[in-house]
Amino acid sequence: MKEVNFDQLQEKIYTETLDNGLKVVILPKRGFSKTFVTFTTKYGSIDRTFKPHGKDEFITVPDGIAHFLEHKMFEKEDGDVFQKFSLNGASANAYTTFGRTAYLFSATNKLKENTKVLLDFVQQPYFTKQTVDKEKGIIAQEITMYDDQPDWRLYFGTIENLYENHPVKIDIAGTVESIQDITAEHLYTCYETFYHPSNMLLFIVGAVNPEEMMAFVKEDQAQKSFDKPEAIERQFPSESKEVDVPERTLTMDVSKPKLNIGMKCTETNLQGQEMLETELSANLVLDSLFGRTSAFYEKANAEGLVDESFSYEFSMEEGYGFAMVGSDTDEPERLEKLIRHTIKDAKTNWPVQDEDLDRMRRKKIGQFMRSLNSIEFIANQYTRYEFNEMNLFDVVPTLENLSMDKLKQAFATFSDDDSYTIFKVMPPKAQ
Amino acid sequence: MFNKTKLQDGVHLYIRKTEQFKTVNVTIKWKAPLDQKKASERTVLANVMEDSTKQYPTLSSMRKALDELYGTVLFTDVSKRSSQHMVSLYTECVNDEFFAGEDIFKQLWQLIRSVVFDPNVTNNAFDPDVTEREKRNVRDRIRSIYDDKTRFAQKRMLEIMRPDHPASISAYGTEAAVSEITNESLYATYEDMINNDLIDIYVVGDVDEKEIIEQIKQFLPFAARDAAKQNELPDVKVSDSVNTVREKQDMKQGKLHLGFHTPVSFHHPDYHKMQITNGVFGGFAHSKLFMNVREKESMAYYANSAFASHYGIVYVTAGIDADLEEKAVKLILEQLTALQNGESTEVELSQTIALLENSILSANDSARSQIEIYDQYKELDENFTAERLIEKWESVTLNDIKDMANTIQLQIVYLLSGKEDVSK
Numbered sequence: 001m002k003e004v005n006f007d008q009l010q011e012k013i014y015t016e017t018l019d020n021g022l023k024v025v026i027l028p029k030r031g032f033s034k035t036f037v038t039f040t041t042k043y044g045s046i047d048r049t050f051k052p053h054g055k056d057e058f059i060t061v062p063d064g065i066a067h068f069l070e071h072k073m074f075e076k077e078d079g080d081v082f083q084k085f086s087l088n089g090a091s092a093n094a095y096t097t098f099g100r101t102a103y104l105f106s107a108t109n110k111l112k113e114n115t116k117v118l119l120d121f122v123q124q125p126y127f128t129k130q131t132v133d134k135e136k137g138i139i140a141q142e143i144t145m146y147d148d149q150p151d152w153r154l155y156f157g158t159i160e161n162l163y164e165n166h167p168v169k170i171d172i173a174g175t176v177e178s179i180q181d182i183t184a185e186h187l188y189t190c191y192e193t194f195y196h197p198s199n200m201l202l203f204i205v206g207a208v209n210p211e212e213m214m215a216f217v218k219e220d221q222a223q224k225s226f227d228k229p230e231a232i233e234r235q236f237p238s239e240s241k242e243v244d245v246p247e248r249t250l251t252m253d254v255s256k257p258k259l260n261i262g263m264k265c266t267e268t269n270l271q272g273q274e275m276l277e278t279e280l281s282a283n284l285v286l287d288s289l290f291g292r293t294s295a296f297y298e299k300a301n302a303e304g305l306v307d308e309s310f311s312y313e314f315s316m317e318e319g320y321g322f323a324m325v326g327s328d329t330d331e332p333e334r335l336e337k338l339i340r341h342t343i344k345d346a347k348t349n350w351p352v353q354d355e356d357l358d359r360m361r362r363k364k365i366g367q368f369m370r371s372l373n374s375i376e377f378i379a380n381q382y383t384r385y386e387f388n389e390m391n392l393f394d395v396v397p398t399l400e401n402l403s404m405d406k407l408k409q410a411f412a413t414f415s416d417d418d419s420y421t422i423f424k425v426m427p428p429k430a431q
Numbered sequence: 432m433f434n435k436t437k438l439q440d441g442v443h444l445y446i447r448k449t450e451q452f453k454t455v456n457v458t459i460k461w462k463a464p465l466d467q468k469k470a471s472e473r474t475v476l477a478n479v480m481e482d483s484t485k486q487y488p489t490l491s492s493m494r495k496a497l498d499e500l501y502g503t504v505l506f507t508d509v510s511k512r513s514s515q516h517m518v519s520l521y522t523e524c525v526n527d528e529f530f531a532g533e534d535i536f537k538q539l540w541q542l543i544r545s546v547v548f549d550p551n552v553t554n555n556a557f558d559p560d561v562t563e564r565e566k567r568n569v570r571d572r573i574r575s576i577y578d579d580k581t582r583f584a585q586k587r588m589l590e591i592m593r594p595d596h597p598a599s600i601s602a603y604g605t606e607a608a609v610s611e612i613t614n615e616s617l618y619a620t621y622e623d624m625i626n627n628d629l630i631d632i633y634v635v636g637d638v639d640e641k642e643i644i645e646q647i648k649q650f651l652p653f654a655a656r657d658a659a660k661q662n663e664l665p666d667v668k669v670s671d672s673v674n675t676v677r678e679k680q681d682m683k684q685g686k687l688h689l690g691f692h693t694p695v696s697f698h699h700p701d702y703h704k705m706q707i708t709n710g711v712f713g714g715f716a717h718s719k720l721f722m723n724v725r726e727k728e729s730m731a732y733y734a735n736s737a738f739a740s741h742y743g744i745v746y747v748t749a750g751i752d753a754d755l756e757e758k759a760v761k762l763i764l765e766q767l768t769a770l771q772n773g774e775s776t777e778v779e780l781s782q783t784i785a786l787l788e789n790s791i792l793s794a795n796d797s798a799r800s801q802i803e804i805y806d807q808y809k810e811l812d813e814n815f816t817a818e819r820l821i822e823k824w825e826s827v828t829l830n831d832i833k834d835m836a837n838t839i840q841l842q843i844v845y846l847l848s849g850k851e852d853v854s855k
Contacts, residue, residue, distance in 0.1 A: 008529075010453075031451030033795045080726060082716035087778070089785030091793075092716070108792040109785070137729030144684040145732055145750045148580050206796070253681035255574040292494040301490065304564065307571045328575065359498050366501030366525045373452045375796065428681065 001214050006393045009372065013393070014210040018221050021198025021229045025382060026213055027205040029375060035206035036106045036375040037115055039122050040383045042201075043194035044099040045172040046319070049235040053192040053227070058235050061190060062181040064174015067096040068132075068139060069187050073103065073122060075131050081121045090114040098168050099317055100387065102380070111208065112216055119202075119220055125191045127184040140176045150252050150425045151309075157250060158262040158324060161421040164244035165237035168320045197221065198229035201386055203379040236319055241266050242418040249424045257426050258309075259332040261339050264419040265314075265321030272389040275316065276398050281410035282314040282323065284360050284402065288352045289342055290325055291360075295351070296342045300327075305335040314414075318388065323414045332424055343415055352407060361399050368395050432816055433633070433805055436644060441658035442630045444647060446640050447801060453529070455536055455636030456798040457522045457543065459651075460806065461628035464662045465516040465597050470509070471569070471604025472620040475612055477507035477518050478565035479557050480621075484545040488558075496542065500535055501525045505542060511602040512807065513697070513741040514662050518624065520546065521799070526637055536638075537646075544650040550621065556614035557621075570609050573601065580847060581748065584686040588746070588845040591676055592690040597664060598742035627656050631806060635798040664742070667692070674843045685753030685848040688746060689763060691839045696743035698811070701835065703823040708835035709738040709745060710783035711775050712766060717782045719766040719775075724749060730759055745839055753848035760844055770836035775829055784824050791817045 001016045014026040045067060049060045073094070074081045085092040090107035103122050107114045146152050156171060163169040173179075204213055243264055270278055290296055290312045300306045310327035329335045345351070371377045378392070385392045433445035463469065487493035497503045503524040510517050524539045551558050576582050589599040630653055634643050669692050695705040713720035713736025724734035734749040751759045769775070794800035795817070808815040 029451075031449060034789070034793045080716075080722070082721075083778075083782070086715060086717035086782035086786055089789045091786060091789055106789070106793060108789050134729050138725055138732055141684065141730070141750055141752070142732035144752075148682045148684050150578050253577075255577040256571060293491045293498065298489075298491055301564065302560070304567060307568050309575070328571065359495065362500075363498040363502035366503065369453045369525045369529060370502070370504070370523065373454060373797070 001210070008396060009369070009393060011372065011393065014214060016214060016218075018197070018218060020221055020224075020226045021196065022221060023201045023386070024214060024217050025201065025203045025386075026208060026210040027203075027378060028208050028210055029206050032206045032375065034106050034108045034375070035111050035204065035208050036104065036379050037118060037205075038102050038104040038203045038379045038383060039118050040100055040102040040201050040203070041195050042099065042199050042387045043101055043190070044097050045170060046098045046167040046236070047194065047234055048167050048170075050193060051233040052189045053196070053230060058233075059189070061186055062174065063170050063178040064139070064172070065182055065186055065190055066101055067173045068135065068179060068182050069190055070094050070096045070101050070103075071135050071139060072127055072131065072187055073125065076121065076124070076126045081117065084117050085114065088114050088117065090117075092118075096172055098172065098320075100384065102383070104379070106206075106376075108207070111213070115204070115213075115216065116220065119217070122195070123224060125188065125195075127187045129184055132182060132184045132187065136179055136182075139173060139179055143171070143173050143176055143179075146173070150254050150258060153250060153252065154258050154260045154326065154423055154425050155324070157248060157425075158260045158421060158423040159322065161245040161248055161423055162243050162262045162264045162322055163239060163320065166239045166320050167236070169244075193232060196229055197226055199232060201383050203383055205375045205379050239320075241416065243421040245421065247422040249426055251428055252425050254425055254427050256328045256330060257332045257424060258326070258328050259335055260324055260326030260423045261336065262421045262423065263323040263343070263414040264421070265316060265323065265414045266416060266419060267413040268316075268319050268321055270316070271318060273394070273398070275388055276385075276390045276394060277402065277406055278410050278413065279314065279316050280364070280395070280399055281402055281406045282316070282414065284357070284364065285352070285407050285411045286312050286314055286323060286325075287360050287363075288356050289346060296338065300335065300338055303334075305329055305331055305338060321414070336422055340420070343420075346411065347415060350408065352404065354404070357402075357404060357407070361402065364399050365396055368399075432801070434640065435813070438632075438647065439653055439655040441656035442632075442653045444632045444634070444644065445805065446638065446643055447633075447635045448638055448640060449635065450637045451796075452526075452636055452798055454523045454525055454798070455539075455634065455638055456802065457539065458633040458799075458802050459520045459543070459547070460631045460633075461518045461624050462515050462631070463624065463628045465511050465514050465600060467600055467605050468608045469604075469620070470511070470516050470600065470602055471608035472612055472617060473516060473518050473624065474509045474569050474603045475562070475565050475609060476617055476620050476624065477509050478568060479561055479617065480520075480546055480550055481505070481507045482561050482565065483551040483558070485549045485551055486545045488551055500538055500542075501530060501533075503535070503539055503542070505546070509602045511597065511600070514597045514664050516602060523798075528637075540646050540650040547625070547651060552618060552621075555618050557617055559614055562612070562614050562617055566609050566612055569603060570606050573603050573606050573609070580680065580682055580684070580686050581750075584688050584845060584847040585746075585748065587676075587678065587847065588688040588690050588843060591674065591845065592744070592843045593667060593742070596667065596742075598739070598744060626654060629656070629658065633802045633806070635801060667743070669840065670842055673841050676843065677846045677848070679848060679850045682847070682849045685751045685756060685846055687749045687751050687756060687759055688845045688847075689760070689841065690843040690845070691745040691747075692842050693743050693745055693835075693838045693840070695835065695838055697740040701831075702740060703820065704827050704831045704835050705738060705740070706787060707780070707783050707824060707827045708770065708832045709736055710787060711779045711832055712736045712745075712770055712836070713747060715783065715786050717779065719769065719779075720747065720749075720763065723766055724759065724762055728762060730755060730762070734763070753846065756846050764841070767836060767839060770832060771839075773829065773833040775832050777829065780827070780829060780832065784827070787824055788821050791820060
């Protein structure tokens, strides 16, 4: 077991990669009552074309399968896993993103028993035709629920505009039609390919004794048998730098139009420190262009072009990335012009001064320190960083060393004219 | 949990010293009787106070000052509890120990002082542009509930079930009342809030208690006020018949909301028993609603119950195919009937106790949750601790669940669904 100290942050992590390839990370938190445990596989909705474990040919599986698999992990021959967690006082859940599937619980009691339930249920698949068919009704209602959420449609509609081929454009849960094709055999194929311990990470944070816990996990894993780790081969279609659709409008029963601008990131093969620097820089650029201290926001706010729903973000993973800026607005055309103008203007007339950079750096460092109060943040983000070969605890030193040039480079990755798309959700009458 | 200090009549300070967090939280809560007009004024006021102050007269200068202070958080929010309306100022800054020589915490007090006692006011009126802008923002926030069909359905159900009652009054007020606000009325609301509201101040973090008391006396010199005033909830008329309401919008899923009355509310001696009963009914993933409506019948992704304890309301929400309304209602009511007939098990009871325990103990791990939970429970017991409540939960029996379930009475079945069948 390796110990790493982060003196500046007053945190210490314990890590070990077990014989079966599973990476275990433990972070004890002073004064905490609960422990939060995540067991995550580097497998999400975009992993739809791959070589199944032990096979030589690529296959493509139905859309929504990673999420479907997540649901089905909870049902076993002897019943529903939630029942066991509840008896042990643990609140359990799971989620699927584009690139990850995470199973998790939080508990103030019976940490070992609950960790055992977590490891066992994720490592012992049980799928039958009957249980798979039964789930289709539940997931169809989940998909329908999201279909009625305009902000969800706006966000995913924008991504769909940005990408022509990359599977990030496909809804994580699939569609009511695509999930009908999913079979128990599909689930086993995906499970065997992506749920090998060497593709997974166990993160334990909160009220935990690291030595005891590491020994407990090691013993549990030593008792189970796994195939030898195999490299996973995924296949992704090629994707051009231009957006697929420059503009699209959806009509929904909303009180006010919704506008979202998407900007496709042209730098999509970064990992590690380079990725961390680019991601942090892009966030600082967006803060200075669109944050509440920006000239843009002052104008948009004064003129009533944005309201409390205004937001912006930068998102980057291996293979895709984008910036987004959006708001509910009575004047989508004017707001769109102002956003586009702000981006264009920054290319010739760089708006960030040294004092701005210093101020934003202080803000981000403070924000990061604050987020370390949340053990959920630590577990989820650490795992995401690790899967991208970054370390969460490098954020502060990296922020301290970011240069203006780096900010300019990061801005250049998403500010091409061709990388720009507009998505609107409009109320019926305004059409 | 918290150490209480009386600063003035009606003004109290609660400090929790802990080394658990990397930040210090300071929260101020102003509490006044709830009505629609007042709620509207106070919601706009909360926005205007967050926007700027005399010292930082623009949003941009205000936000820059906070950014310089290592991203110090400062925002306002409004909420309601029983017949009270609350305006809360939430602030949080990074512990001084991480940044030697910066004195962040002291600067935070100065900022709070500036927001509370030195707002952006000239000649007894707020900046008219800011007021108009924030009126618009609050109006749009009220309107946007329409976009979230689950929230909209819940709002409609409560309006029909408890018209003109605090249970259905929004903490944000109404569009009409917001539009009538003037600069002068807003300033009068400010004066009233600062001088007449009950005030609770919370501090959580690695702090020196004596120093805090001195700082508050220096920076936040609130005057004494009448601490006795409390208004009672109006009586509700319990109906023996069930009101069935169906409304339509352009949407796909059917949003089914069932409202039930119970005489057991927050101040009732059986309150903790009703918490357990709700948990067995539909509070968790082991509960009867989840196991039967979702897992057994595959009819829904979510099917939950909740206990709005301050208003004596239990409600069930489920997202279903609207064509299956009748079947879903029948299935939901069967789960309640099972509880009323004493058909809950020791396993369900112990699962529910274990998860309620987990959630109240987990609240210790967030300064905000500590504050919110204590602020509520101190009304029942000044010496409230999670352990005391857990003891009460552990004494609940299967028979108690049966008794509690028998006080629950269906009042309304509300369904919001698509105009035509757009889902197929």
